[in-house]
Amino acid sequence: MEKKFMKLAMKEAQKAFDKDEVPVGCVIVKEGKVIARGHNVRQKTQNALKHAEMIAIEKACKKVGSWRLEECDLYVTLEPCPMCAGACINARIKNIFFGAYDPKAGCCGTLYDLPSDKRFNHRPNVEGGILKEECAQMLSSFFKNKRK
């Protein structure tokens, strides 16, 4: 785990924030290099699937030329939801590093711990809470502005 990659994921989250989207950002790293980036664009695209992780995983598959991302680490500023945790399992992501915990939908330890379930045919390692204050701060600023 390298904090510099979470900082890059936070830069992606800032792009979402600037578009008035829930600020979540993601980067995927292979052999020490960022190979894909993504940020949440659900509102802009009006597509329920366009979470940061999904966009980054799709790009990474294209880059690697395979649906198997076995040597890839995913950094995301918010704990993945069931869809995104499931996508990480399906794409065989090696390590999931997330920032803020998500008490409402987090499926990498909070509500469920899907990636650690031995019944699935792949188990990404998970480490949460990386730069969690900074990651959570961006989310709380966003929702505070929304309520104004």
Next chain:
Amino acid sequence: MEKKFMKLAMKEAQKAFDKDEVPVGCVIVKEGKVIARGHNVRQKTQNALKHAEMIAIEKACKKVGSWRLEECDLYVTLEPCPMCAGACINARIKNIFFGAYDPKAGCCGTLYDLPSDKRFNHRPNVEGGILKEECAQMLSSFFKNKRK
């Protein structure tokens, strides 16, 4: 629930079968009409996200012009995996109707029952086992051929 829609989902699954993909098919129905179809194309696209449900949900969002598919029912030949069950929750699908149960990754009652979890902000209704023998038959033919 109308079985004719599961038969249309099976037609989609047949398209996957014919492309040498794991035969899973899906249709999304709104006000009695099919508004989106999808079949698994993970191998062809080398994209881990291209399950039948994901393709159909993306198309349905485009058709409806919204990420909210609140009046939509999803018919799929195999029980959704965590990613696809999560996508149904995120897209606010009204009813999930599935065919065969999936003992390896099913998250609509088998390994987990994600759509019924009250902690998420939407809960699709689920009915499984519709035309399950026919749906399962297509899958077992596929894997039998693979092992030859």
